Amino acid sequence: MNTLLSLYIFTTGLILGSFYHVVGIRLPVRTPFLTGRSQCPHCQTKLQPIDLIPLFSYLLTKGACRHCCNHISLSYPLVEALTGVLFLFSYIVYGWNPTFFGACLLISLSIMVTVSDLRYMLIPDRLLIWFAALFIIYRFVYPLHPWYSSVSGAFISLLLIAFIIILSKGGMGAGDMKLLGVLGILLGTHHVLVTFFIAVFIGTVTSLLMVSLKRSGRKDPVPFGPSIVSAAVIVYFYGENLVVLYLSSF
Numbered sequence: 001m002n003t004l005l006s007l008y009i010f011t012t013g014l015i016l017g018s019f020y021h022v023v024g025i026r027l028p029v030r031t032p033f034l035t036g037r038s039q040c041p042h043c044q045t046k047l048q049p050i051d052l053i054p055l056f057s058y059l060l061t062k063g064a065c066r067h068c069c070n071h072i073s074l075s076y077p078l079v080e081a082l083t084g085v086l087f088l089f090s091y092i093v094y095g096w097n098p099t100f101f102g103a104c105l106l107i108s109l110s111i112m113v114t115v116s117d118l119r120y121m122l123i124p125d126r127l128l129i130w131f132a133a134l135f136i137i138y139r140f141v142y143p144l145h146p147w148y149s150s151v152s153g154a155f156i157s158l159l160l161i162a163f164i165i166i167l168s169k170g171g172m173g174a175g176d177m178k179l180l181g182v183l184g185i186l187l188g189t190h191h192v193l194v195t196f197f198i199a200v201f202i203g204t205v206t207s208l209l210m211v212s213l214k215r216s217g218r219k220d221p222v223p224f225g226p227s228i229v230s231a232a233v234i235v236y237f238y239g240e241n242l243v244v245l246y247l248s249s250f
């Protein structure tokens with residue numbers, strides 16, 4: 001492990017995290033995210049370069065706008081820090097190799113899905129199409145499992161959640177279905193199925209916690225996307241052990 005490279009990867013994660021936060025918020029409402037400078041959500045003042053340094057700007061201003069002094073959401077520094085830490089973690093686990101780049105792709109999708117689904121209860125199709133293409137290219141260049149495992153992983157995921165949507169009459173959404181399908185390309189059949197079961201577990205625990213903390217009612221819909229991507233990241237890193245555990249439980 002190279003210290004300078006670690007620092008570089010962490011910083012890249014912070015900067016990309018800041019960008020992913022913008023994409024997650026702007027893409028579902030069709031605001032251009034490459035043009036159009038960020039502005040304060042309260043006073044609409046265009047942000048200056050000093051306000052746009054990931055993490056540091058927030059710490060420097062103690063989480064308040066420099067113009068109107070209104071509080072700025074903690075989600076900005078949290079998303080930036082989480083992306084930086086997860087990129088660094090991937091590098092520590094895999095080193096500078098193709099598996100590391102696959103992990104970074106998955107983390108990138110996960111961050112944008114989480115921001116968008118928590119805010120709008122929506123996973124943008126355009127995001128899923130981009131990442132479907134990226135995962136296909138990645139798996140083509142770096143075939144970790146046979147190609148048909150990606151194909152069947154995608155289709156089984158789509159069918160599985162379509163079945164649940166019909167049975168539960170809307171317990172899960174079409175966005176969740178497409179998301180798991182796209183993840184199937186990267187993870188392959190076995191791993192995407194394990195992802196699904198872990199996601200249901202995370203989703204159930206989260207819902208129970210929210211109800212018990214009275215943050216939501218029993219009937220309130222809870223976005224399932226963050227559970228799916230969290231499970232996918234866990235399976236990407238620890239998949240082999242989990243598949244063995246899962247198969248041995250029968």
Ligand SMILES: [Zn+2]
Pocket residue numbers: 040041042043044045065066067068069070
């Ligand atoms: Zn302001």
